[in-house]
Amino acid sequence: YLPPAAETYLIDTVDRLSRAGSALAFEVKLDKDLLEYRDSPLYTATKHQIGIDLLDLFDREPRPDSAGSLTDKGWSTSVHTPFDFTRRHRRGPLP
Structure with missing residues (x-):
C-alpha cells in the first residue's frame, strides 16, 4: 500500500523508536506476486x-529493500511468504 518513500520513512522511524530486542513483522507484496493473486x-x-x-490499492513502484535496511541497522532479519506460515502452522492463506 505504501509508496517506497513512505515505507523507507516507516522503517527508519520504527528503528529509531525501538529498543534493543524489539521485533517487527511486516508484509510486502511484490508486483510479480500481485499478478498471481489477481x-x-x-x-x-x-x-x-x-x-x-484491492490490488489497485498497492503502489506499483519498485519496493525498497527494507529487510536489508534493517539488517544494516543491526536487526536480525528473515523473509518468508504468507504461504511459509501456512505450511508451518497448518492454517492460513493457500497459494
Whole structure:
C-alpha cells in the first residue's frame, strides 16, 4: 500500500523508536506476486461484493529493500511468504 518513500520513512522511524530486542513483522507484496493473486478468491470476492479491486490499492513502484535496511541497522532479519506460515502452522492463506 505504501509508496517506497513512505515505507523507507516507516522503517527508519520504527528503528529509531525501538529498543534493543524489539521485533517487527511486516508484509510486502511484490508486483510479480500481485499478478498471481489477481484470481485469488479473496480478491475476486471483494471486487464482486463491494466493487473494490484491492490490488489497485498497492503502489506499483519498485519496493525498497527494507529487510536489508534493517539488517544494516543491526536487526536480525528473515523473509518468508504468507504461504511459509501456512505450511508451518497448518492454517492460513493457500497459494
